[in-house]
Amino acid sequence: MHLAQLRALVAVADRGGFTRAATELGLTQSAVSHAVAALERELGHRLVDRDRTGAVLTIVGKAVVDDAREAVRAADRVAERAAASGGELIGELRLGGMPSTNLAVLPGLQRRFARRHPGARVSLLEGTDDEMVDWVERGLVDLSCVVDGLGAVEGPVLAQDEFMVLVDPEHPLAGEASVAVEDLVDDAFVTSASGCEPLVEAIFAAHGLAFRPAHRVTQLGTIVTMVRAGIGVSVVPSLLLAEQPAGVVAMPLNPRVPRVLRIGHRVGGRPHALARAFLDFVVSEGPVTVVG
Incomplete structure (x- = not known):
């Protein structure tokens, strides 16, 4: 399980679709889709239902997305605190x-x-x-x-x-x-x-x-x-x-x-x-x- 996979799941959940998630992350839609699919394979559960109007979390997806969000935020805090200790806020x-x-x-x-x-x-x-x-x-x-x-x-x-x-x-x-x-x-x-x-x-x-x-x-x-x-x-x-x-x-x-x-x-x-x-x-x- 990689941070990029968790970040992709959170972005899809927050933005309601792979295209908008890709825009937010600065990636291609294909890259976001592959990241979520890889996470689904690793967990052994479908996390996102895809349709023409966008994407919605499955029951399992809803159960794990808050933990995924906290993991992403924790990783971001590591980078931010390291920068802050050097006098820079990023x-x-x-x-x-x-x-x-x-x-x-x-x-x-x-x-x-x-x-x-x-x-x-x-x-x-x-x-x-x-x-x-x-x-x-x-x-x-x-x-x-x-x-x-x-x-x-x-x-x-x-x-x-x-x-x-x-x-x-x-x-x-x-x-x-x-x-x-x-x-x-x-x-x-x-x-x-x-x-x-x-x-x-x-x-x-x-x-x-x-x-x-x-x-x-x-x-x-x-x-x-x-x-x-x-x-x-x-x-x-x-x-x-x-x-x-x-x-x-x-x-x-x-x-x-x-x-x-x-x-x-x-x-x-x-x-x-x-x-x-x-x-x-x-x-x-x-x-x-x-x-x-």
Whole structure:
């Protein structure tokens, strides 16, 4: 069993196909296919089912892929620590972020960190709040952004913002300096099923109000479009409004409701040298604060 075989299996599992895995590894599709086939022969089990749409892990493949991923990461850590001991940071760092951090925070940090450490390859993956916790637990990313109250990671505060009410310019509340949650109960509410809905629901519950959204969507752009059209109102984190979208009015809640985002590794985990360096860099830069 060779490291290249394990690396090929992990890439196929993560990318969902041999072509995309080959692109990630800088190999030919044939080389990746041969590596996985050789591993299957050595283990005596089929690990990947191949079809026209891509590749999926078999039951045995799912059982072994996490161990294969950890073996690959362990080998990478050996190389990274050897380089770090010589004063150089090399290797790959995978960051997981949600739309709000990816719009306003992580790309700038990623660019500045890469300038300081040109031997580091930093990639950014975007997912939902729930996926952030799952990805870092499973080792799909090295560091993940998590909202306090929706999960836990070991790491510093990355950003702080607050929840904002979003209405169309003709709405009766559009001229207010701030808005009480009670003033929203008679409006159709637009929420993001993949975002901070549990926290918004908790805001309503804290005021003894039932949270009954009329519309559940995925993308911020859809929320803005529906609010602009007067279909409903929404409550969203201010990081998502770093660039004020046209045709809507944003106001803070009264009382204000803050949100704290952290970036870190799995609780109890051992981050590699590059991940530790990035966390130290975040601390040196200080948290980004965006309030209304």
